[in-house]
Amino acid sequence: MNRISQLDSLRGIAVLGLLLLNVYYLALFETGYVQPSSPVISDSIIYYCNILALDSRFRSLFCMLFGAALVIQYNKNKDIEALKPRLIAIAIFGALHSIFIWPGDILFSYGIAGFLTLAYLQRGDKQVLTHGIALFVASCALLLLLSFTSTDTLINRQSYEFQEALLNAPTDLFGLLVHNISMTAVMLLMLPILTLWNALGLMLIGIYCFRQRIFTTGLSKMHLFLVITAMAILSTINVLIEVAGHHEYKGINESFVWLNAFFGALLITHLNAKAKGNQLWISPIQAVGKMALTCYLLQSIVMVVYFVWINPQARLSYNRIDYVEIALLGIGLQLLLAPLYLRCFKQGPFELALKRLSLKFA
Template identity: 30%
Template sequence: MDTSVTQTRRNPNIDAIRGLAVLGIFFINIHYMGNTLVGYVPTEPPATLDLSLEILTRMLCEGRFIGLFTLLFGVSLQLQYQSLQGRGILPVPLLRRRLGWLMLFGALHGLLLWPGDILLSYGISGMLALRYLQSDQRTLWRHSGLFLAISLLGYTLLALLPDDSGELSRNSTTFSALQQPWISNYWEQLQQHLTMEGFMLAIYPFTMLWYSSGMMLLGMALYRSGIFNHGFAHEHGYRLLALAALLGGLDLWLLFAAGPLGQSLAQISVIYAAIPVSLLYAHLLIAWCQGSVDRCRALQAVGQVALSLYLLQSVVGILLFRYLFSDWLQQFDRIEYLITALIWAGIQLWLASTWRHHFKQGPMEWLWRRLTWGANQASNEIRFNSMAGKSNAE
């Protein structure tokens, strides 16, 4: 998410990939800004382009950018750990403190603004990932796979629970009733946030904890392998492409051709079909950035203020869809959502480039660093050096 602690030379590829991830996340989140409970609900009959855009979005966006973002969180933990060690500072206590502040940011973000928050879950999963920062590569690969398998089992069991909600249409009275609390007064919205936050925390130990932790360990392993410097070898790239096509095809079959049970399982298959696509995005962007120094500069700027932009996305989305233009929830089809997301992506590229021209850090990155370090940076270094000297004397 953020590498503001790191004082060593930044990897511009990682910044660019993080920038792509944070921009891409909004292309899915935008459907949930107005009504986080049900997201996009089609009209009856569906708009002409809805099916084509649903397939395109599912194959290219859904789960893909959040997976990439989670991978990079593990990479950031590894980078920060190495940087702090190189500066003579005990890494783990400081990283725990950073994650603690991130969890607070996430809890406030999810409760007060948008319950689709990922920061709280990243903070919790990051605490588990910290235990693996000194593990060897084999352990990282093995436990990453294990954690992803555990999350797959948990998500599958959850998807198989009975669901009596049925199909929703935007023209139905049921949808209107579900929609009303999200565009009513702020107190009613808070109650919705609290309910959703409670539910997600209840299922978190069985699902997202293991998925996020597994992806973070995968990110650490890939970073140590040098993937973020030069990308994958050609044969590995082709294998990822084949795996992405296979899993993507299975996901679409479950969604459209396997009946009600398949539709339930498709809620899960899309998450894991996204993993090879996320890796392909990283590989292709690295190749693209290496072709020119300036080619990825705007994306790198976005990646350097990713936390600030992620929170700004929520502010803008909530203002647009719940307050300023709540009628969009009845009017927008998938094409309007896509156009809005594209416009906002362009604005974010401009905002990030302009901000980075004048400031070294984004506002939330600066606050996060300030809260983590406080006035104790020098004492932390002195404490570590004195402990190291005592150890050497012994």
């Protein structure tokens, strides 16, 4: 499997995995999933699977891949200025996505972090890696500090907080726009405080990984051992904090989840690099990766339409297993339709729109 195919498959894994985690917040952005007053056992099973194997892994992968993509584009003509129009276009796409579809957008922050990443494309590997790790660890530490200021309380579907969120949830186009604009403002406030530096750190690590051919050859045996060991230790910490059962520890655990997710992303990268390209199951994932922007945006559009207009009652009635089922249905459709689409067209519709918008800023 050549270099481009490996990056495509990894990008496909990332965009498909995101849906498994975003689906709760696509239904109700303010709270995500809220358990019933009498939780079912499947809720607990899926919750632990999420924190141990899924949470933040795919977002981390996307950030690292974004850094790798900047290196690839820079290597074409060694012109940093030529990369800026695309980053502007990505930020515009993100802003439009956040305002009109879903405020949990990642594209805007990637576009902004990408501008900061440009300064590192001509720097040495040691500085790129050192700064990347420092920024990532600092963002995790900052998240830990912020968790001590949180006043959130544990809620269920009988709680006043959930009922209020449900009452204020958008049910029409105007309500959706008002909701998205207000939530986008909140997300913009968090950008320079936390999310920007986390994304930047991971992008720099992605640059280093690309230069060291980790995306294509995988980790060394020693590094693989260290990654697995770190995951085992952090997963144990995650479980112990959850078992402690104190809601105030939830924010503390989130910072350890971020750390664990980074090592999880490295493990996924390694396994993807070692996969054989002629295996039948890889081709559909690569197709999704080739049109990752289209798949990502369509995930939001379809799910928002479903939860706002088609089945708003799902916010009240769905358990975790129901959300997983609808996410798996979406994943299956993407794996089926992306290869069929690419038989007729060279790139996804939103990829084409991004390219044309980038040319306007060139």
